Amino acid sequence: xxxxxxxxxxxxxxxxxxxxxxxxxxxxxxxxxxxxxxxxxxxxxxxxxxxxxxxxxxxxxxxxxxxxxxxxxxxxxxxxxxxxxxxxxxxxxxxxxxxxxxxxxxxxxxxxxxxxxxxxxxxxxxxxxxxxxxxxxxxxxxxxxxxxxxxxxxxxxxxxxxxxxxxxxxxxxxxxxxxxxxxxxxxxxxxxxxxxxxxxxxxxxxxxxxxxxxxxxxxxxxxxxx
Numbered sequence: 001x002x003x004x005x006x007x008x009x010x011x012x013x014x015x016x017x018x019x020x021x022x023x024x025x026x027x028x029x030x031x032x033x034x035x036x037x038x039x040x041x042x043x044x045x046x047x048x049x050x051x052x053x054x055x056x057x058x059x060x061x062x063x064x065x066x067x068x069x070x071x072x073x074x075x076x077x078x079x080x081x082x083x084x085x086x087x088x089x090x091x092x093x094x095x096x097x098x099x100x101x102x103x104x105x106x107x108x109x110x111x112x113x114x115x116x117x118x119x120x121x122x123x124x125x126x127x128x129x130x131x132x133x134x135x136x137x138x139x140x141x142x143x144x145x146x147x148x149x150x151x152x153x154x155x156x157x158x159x160x161x162x163x164x165x166x167x168x169x170x171x172x173x174x175x176x177x178x179x180x181x182x183x184x185x186x187x188x189x190x191x192x193x194x195x196x197x198x199x200x201x202x203x204x205x206x207x208x209x210x211x212x213x214x215x216x217x218x219x220x221x222x223x224x225x226x
Contacts, residue, residue, distance in 0.1 A: 004039040005222045012047040012186045012196040013132070015112045015146055018082055018093050021136045023195035023208035025089030030214035038218055043125050044132045046113035046179045047186055047194045053108040057147060060104035085208070096141040107139075107147030111170055113179045115152050118169030119161060127161070134159045 009027070013020040024042075031040055050063075058066075064075050086093050095101035112135055120128040134155050138144040144151050149170060156166040169175050186196070189204065197205040199221050205214065 004035075004037055007038060007040045007199055007218060007221065008201070009040050009042050010045050010198045010201070011042060012045045012191050012198070013194050014047050014049045015109045015132075015135045015139055016049055016106055017194050018086070018140065019208040020195040021091050021093065021140065022082070022086050022089050023197070024133075025086070025091040026208060026211045027197070027214050029089065029211035030218065033211065033215055034218060038222060040218070041125050042129055043120060044116050044128055045182050045186065046117065047183060047191070047196070048109055048113065049194070050106060050108070051110070053106060053147075055108060055147060057105045057107045057145070060106055063106045089208075089211075093140045095143055097143065102143045104143065105145070107145060109146065110176075110179065111149060111152055112146055114170055114172075114175045115156060115166055117178050117182070118166065118172075118175055119156070122165060122169075123161065127159070130159045131156060131161065 011020070011024070013023075027040075027042075031038070050067075061072065061075060064070055065072070070078070083093065095104075116128055116132060116135075119131045135146060135152075138151070138155050139146045144155075146152065149167075152170070153163050153166050157163045189198070191204070191206075193206070195206075195208055199205065199218065203217070203221050205217050209217075
C-alpha cells in the first residue's frame with residue numbers, strides 16, 4: 001500500500017468567525033474519510049473581519065445589525081441555520097459555562113493573530129492548530145475576552161505554550177509585521193471572506209464547505225499533481 005499523499009492547507013481565518021470553526025470541523029470530517037489516502041498539514045493564516053474594532057469590543061447582536069443591516073429576527077434566523085450546520089460538523093458554538101451566559105461579544109483579534117503566527121513559527125502546525133481551537137473555545141464556548149492580552153496568555157499557557165515567549169511575541173514588531181504581510185497576501189489572492197483554504201499554495205476552496213466537497217477538492221488536487 002502506497003503512503004498517503006501529503007498536502008499543505010493554509011487556512012485564512014479569524015478567531016471571531018463561527019464559519020471558520022465550522023469549516024475546520026467539516027474539513028476534519030473530510031480528512032478522516034481520506035485517512036490513509038491523503039494527509040494534510042494545516043496552517044492558520046490571519047484575516048481580521050473587524051480590524052477597526054475598539055479594545056472595548058462590541059456586543060455581537062448590535063455588531064451584526066450595524067454591519068449587515070439585519071433585524072433581530074433576521075439575526076436569530078441566521079443563528080439557527082448556523083447552529084444546525086455546526087451540529088452536523090460536530091462543532092459547538094454555545095456557551096458551556098456555569099450560570100447565565102455573559103453577553104456574546106466581538107473583539108479586536110490582531111493580538112490573537114500575532115500569537116498564532118508565533119505559535120506556528122515556534123512550535124509548528126499541530127501546536128498552532130491546538131492553540132487556534134483553544135481560542136475558538138475561549139471565544140464561543142467560554143465567552144472570554146479574546147482581545148485582552150492576559151486572556152491570550154492564559155489560553156496559550158493552557159495548551160502548553162511558553163507564557164514568557166507568548167508575551168514577547170505580542171510585543172514583537174516583527175511578528176506584527178508578519179501578520180500584516182499575510183493579511184495583504186490574502187487580499188492579493190482575492191480572498192475577501194473566511195474561511196478560505198488554499199491547498200498547496202495554489203488551489204483555493206472558499207467558505208465553509210460540506211465534508212464531501214472537501215473530499216472531492218482534495219482528491220482533485222492530488223489527481224492534478226499540484
